[in-house]
Amino acid sequence: MTTRALGFGSFLLLAVAAYGLFFIASPDRVQGDAARIVYFHVPMAWVAFLAFFIVFGASIAFLRTGNERWDRLGRASAEVGVVFTTLVLITGSIWGATIWGTWWSWDPKLTTTLILWFMYLAYLMVRSYAEAPRGPRYAAIVGIVAFFDVPIVYLSSYWWRTLHPQAVIGPLADQQPSSSIVWVLLLSLVAFTVLYAFLVRVRVEIEQTDAALSAARGDFAHAGT
């Protein structure tokens, strides 16, 4: 599938998900329209987890093989994952302001998510500022260690007393939501996953073009001496 097709597909799916958000999903009896934030807050959190899982896998593959392709994939996925985690924190904070009456609470779910965000920022900083060949290797180690926070974030609302609502759908969900909620949520999940694939693909293309340019510059400089 080409990059252009992925971009067009994600745009189309997001438009359909936005229609579902406003016209199919009904507002919550207690939370009102603030509950609609869940339809993009939850899928973005899932996509961030997926992005960090890809970083985890790519980091292991890079350390085992030394192939730069895995390093490029890990870096691209980490950057996109950080963008999605930033949005998860912002949209969650807006939801909290309406329902809890506060923009931020040092709740286990929120705190572990903030730690996750800082850890992947650290990954990107190590990858950017440490010189090759050590930089990619150090970043890969950070990418593996940081992933252990992902299950902690997911399970924090079960392990500790928390204000954050528990899972709406999935194996740990304690109640079955209505079918319209499930459909709009799943549609939104697919749309954001395709968007993630598109953004990572473009980001990897940037890495590849940059590497080819640097190699050509190196060859040119080498030929000039």
Place this chain on the structure above:
Amino acid sequence: MLGLDHNAAYLLWALGITVVVLGGYGLYLRSRLTGLRRRAGAQAQTSGYSARNVTAAAPMVSTAHAASSANGPTTP
């Protein structure tokens, strides 16, 4: 059906920030990729020109050398 309540401002605000951040990030990636491709194209063109110049310059140098030689033209 669309019938927004008093919390709609928060919903639209959250949705607006999401659209602006993701759209901005997408545009940033696109402009960066376009810039890199343009530089790669320009570099390929430059190296192509210099390679042609080197090839073209070689006979000119040898001709000039032959003409200015104290022994005169090498061709009979």
